[in-house]
Amino acid sequence: MLRKINDHPIRSVHLLRSSDPDNLFPRTLEFSPPARGTWNIVHTGMQLPESHQIYVCASGCLRGVILTAAEMGCMDRFSTIELLEKDLLRTDNEALILQGVTDILKNLTKRPRAVLLFTACFHHFMGTDLHYIFHQLSRRFPEIDFIPCIMDPIRQTKSITPEERLRREIYRQWRPLPLRARACNIIGSNLPTDDTSEILTLLQKNGWTLRDMTTCRSYDDFLQMAEGSLNLYINPFGHRAALDLQKRYGQDFLFLPQSWRYSEITDHLNRLADKMQVSRPDFRPRIAECELAFEALKQLIGDTPIAIDCTFTFCPFSLARLLVEHGFRVLKIYSDTVPAEDRDNFEWLKRHYGSIELWSTKNPDGRLAHGNTMGQKILCLGQKAAWFNGSPYFVNLVEGGGHYGFDGLLRLIHLMSAAFLVPKNLPEVIRRKGCGGSCCL
Structure with a gap:
């Protein structure tokens, strides 16, 4: 039986302090917002x-x-x-x-x-x-x-x-090849990782060969990835493939989540260095660069509220924690789940910043909240956050945009500064596959 739901209270939002990480929102009829710039x-x-x-x-x-x-x-x-x-x-x-x-x-x-x-x-x-x-x-x-x-x-x-x-x-289309020492693959990503990322520089500095399907020019290049002795994956959707490749070909693997806090980035890169059996780099100069960049960003945007959505990064709670720890005002997080690798950050935010609003991206009540920002300027990280808030001030990235590590942080800070200063044409950017279409409810 169909019921009209327009008059019901907004059920797509609650405060972080009252959120259950194992069941953020009840399973129900799903709404698909027209911000469809995400990868499929x-x-x-x-x-x-x-x-x-x-x-x-x-x-x-x-x-x-x-x-x-x-x-x-x-x-x-x-x-x-x-x-x-x-x-x-x-x-x-x-x-x-x-x-x-x-x-x-x-x-x-x-x-x-x-x-x-x-x-x-x-x-x-x-x-x-x-x-x-x-x-x-x-x-x-x-x-x-x-x-x-x-x-x-x-x-x-x-x-x-x-x-x-x-x-x-x-x-699974790979054919077995002799595993080659110092040959590494990045698997499961939709976007190539930046050449200046610490992952790539650490591998290249120590004489490792790196392959990624997103940069392969031919099918034979793709099949040659089978000789890699180590598979890295950043996208959590690559986990099943990594396990399967280990079982089939004996390739070792390492999960390097797209985390944003200094300690997390350092830990992931140190684990990579240990796996490569090389000395751990000193990342203190990179952290100092990030600190100076954050100071400049804070002077620019002040207490402007920030909204983050789960299509922007695989670890939205890590990013939110990084920002609030640097004095930024995170007002809203849009996510329907808490990734296992982001759970500790969720719990920390829940304890210390429980007034942050947690929004569903799928609950049908969310369509009633579109553009409801009370006239305030909101800096959004991700297309969905921008659409829900009707904000032209947003960073237009999906899945982190191929950025990673301290290099990725510096790129993000630059993009946030540009997004704050220069508004985008929101309907033009996200109009593909549905923005502006009629609703039957």
Whole structure:
């Protein structure tokens, strides 16, 4: 039974002091704000060079992925097989996929090295034999690697998520190679890490070779990553892939979360140095640089309230703690979960800054709060925070923008200064895939 919810109190916000980290907000009907600049499975798949993506699902689901491919200018690497209502009752769905994929590949001007074939929740409901499908496709096109992928929002929070599965399946295409000492990979990221990041400088200074799928120019370059003796991952969605690669090829791995506090950054980089069996660098000069930059930023923005959202960084509570420890006024944090690697920061903020507002990005009541800033200037970190507050003063980054470590902090401070001084055209920046669309509620 449908109920009108417009007159209900705002249920998408409460104070940090009253938040349960294991259940920040109740599971309910979800709202998807039109700030869609975040990365999704299409973006991730497009990082694999010489690949082609095929989505098999209904038109409603296809809309979003088609728009993403079009916005990336990659429609020549993207195809679809649309499912209709009749396919629920009168279609052999194994035959439909086999025939559709075969027709698509035979009509391409150049055969891809790999095909990411995305099936949907529909195929689980119908009991489609996906193992049979991929076995037959590999027999028909032995020169192509077929990668089984799933676009299944029904199971988004159960078991392995589509994002985790996609990364695991992509790296399963590697062939075993002799592991090479001082060869390292960054896996699972959507964005290349900055060349000036301490991760890269530490590796390069000590003679290590670094590869990353986001910088590979060919499929052969991607396959060469299999010789790496160490895999690093910053994006938590890479965890399943790292475990799988360790089991398959014996590659060691290290998780370096996208943390923001000095002690956390130092600890992560020291763990990397220990894994490399090299001396730990002295980061005190870098910390001093950051302190001077923070002083200048504080003089510029003063007590201007700050809002942070979970699409900006994987560790929003780490960033919030760093800012409040430096005297900045963090007013709002937008997040529906507390990552395990960010839990200590959440608990610290809850004890010492419990008046910070914690907002859901998914609760449908959030649509009623759009632009409700009471006329005050708010500096937002992330597109969702900017949209919810209707603020043109925002840093337009997703997943940290490839920044990391003290180098990433200095870049962030510069971007915050620019965002505070120069307003952006909010609708123009985030208008893609929905901003301004009508609402049925």
